[in-house]
Amino acid sequence: MESSSPRIVAFCCDRSGYVAADMAGQLGMALPVGLEIIRVPCAGRIDALHMLQALENGADGVLIVACHEENCQSLTGNLRAKARMGYVHGIMEKIGLEKERLEICNLASNDGAKFAETVRKKSEDLERLGPSPIK
């Protein structure tokens, strides 16, 4: 690896996250080098297993980008993702992985700016935290 740019896996939902990410890209906003976007139809599709697999496969940080809490187009997909994230946080604590590596971000489809800012901040936080201890 040439740079120590943290690897961030961002699960982005079709209705908000992915659209916002696309917008950020189109508008030329600066995005961290280590960002990898995984498109999902809804945040509710993301299971505890996917979050753990992302971490096991080398992500320094995992972001779930979903609709605002009352706005999920599938009604509760974003809430389910949040609950599963809580469950994975419990596992991470037990195995010595910092909980902060896994986060959720709620935004609207037209908020490319928020997307860019969130992933930039995540990258900075991960630089401070250091690479994942299990890499």
Place this chain on the structure above:
Amino acid sequence: MIKVEQKPVDEILDFLEPYNKILLVGCNACVAVCHAGGEKEVGILAAALRMARKKLGHKLEILEDCSTRQCEPEFVEELREKVKSVEAVLSIACGVGVQTVAGRFSDIAVYPGVNTQFMGETTELGVWVERCQACGNCVLHLTGGICPVARCAKQLLNGPCGGSQEGSCEIDKEIPCAWQQIHDRLKAIGQLDRMAQFIPAKKWGRESRDRGPRTIVREDLKP
């Protein structure tokens, strides 16, 4: 069905300390239904264990599998090839599954990854409640379909104790008094007179687990 809960990860890591390669096997029956030991949970636990061990600098290779039902010899037999190539087995099936695997592959250590809790009902998604303790002689016909053995903390058979208050058990306000429930149910189905009938002591020593491990044999079904 049988309801279980995963053992704490640190306890499992303790079991696996001496090993470098294991088989982690779940079961697609009861434990999958309560989200503790099915195929997905095998994946989640395997990822967590691998990461934990990586962090400790002591890698653990995990083969993953999931039996259709881990309490049946034919399904457990399917694990033979994988079992041959590992140092130990971690099963997240219920206690029955663990023992069936241990019984079938008697020269390898088999560890339990879950604590088998009870036989129960799914009352809502994510909530399971104890309903049956296999007493061996069902009395549900006398109690309107509510079990006093499993649902009364004192297994009383002749009505509530003095601690029943406002429908709650004396040990915890959140736990309903089984005998209040039985009373209400019998009333609803027009069988309240059953509450006045004396039910003699159960034959715990002859019909229940206290008599020793029980067996059921159906000669007509044997090959």
Place this chain on the structure above:
Amino acid sequence: MKSGSNLEKILEKGLFAVTGELGPPKGNDISVVEKKAEFLRGYVDAVNITDNQTAIVRMSSIAASSLLIQRDLEPVMQMVTRDRNRIAIQSDIFGATALGIRNMLCLTGDHQSFGNQIDSKNVHDLDSIQLIDCVRTMRDEGTILGGEEEVEGQLRIFIGAAANPFGDPFEFRVIRLAKKIHAGVDFIQTQCIYDMNRFKEWMQMVRDQGLHEKVHIMAGVTPLKSAGMARYMNKNVSGITIPGELIDRMAKAPKPAEEGIKICVEQIEELKEMEGIHGVHIMAIEWEHKMGQITEEAGLLPRPTVS
């Protein structure tokens, strides 16, 4: 006479009976038993000895009862079904009656989670009603439960049980009493009364069924020491409810302890006049030295001597 005990004689003669209560020590210090017993001597007809009450480990009721007999006091040995199976129960009853114990109270027992050995297994091989049936079988049929083995000797025992007029479901409480009577109980001690109105309701239901003529009912009372005690009992002790007015009265009293005794005496006076109440069971827990004052002020002294 089923047992010839002092308590039985007094009740059978139609005299208003008085019993007290003694909780054995959390160990084998006999002086604790002696001290508490002396506080009760002369003020009661018999003394209940509790059996690991609230699942706290104490000297066994059979041992403590035996100590009382050695000191010329009559015990009512309490036995819970929580801790022993039918083998131990029947064995203990053989032993108890051999030691001269003639009164017994058959109880379920508080759940072990209330006490100091919360990891213990609970037994409940029998429930309290099956226990009554068992003791009656041993006494009247001369066999152990199941009828297979004859008892060597004769069991003479006066069988008691508890009743909780304040438990739920309310409509069932009288049916439960009837069940106990049918199983063979001779006398009943109720849970301590604070809500006199609810108690009267229950007694009315009891009388409507004619049950007051089939069993001797003794009403339970416990003097309050403070408003704090009242609130604590109301919240934490299973089977006890204390009406707000009583808690207020205790809270407002300039001398709460005296007020508590006053309330207790008032209750006893009212209970003496109630049809179907054949006695009073005074549980002055950790306040045994007040028994003299309470029984005196309630007009219960001197206690009768019966032959």
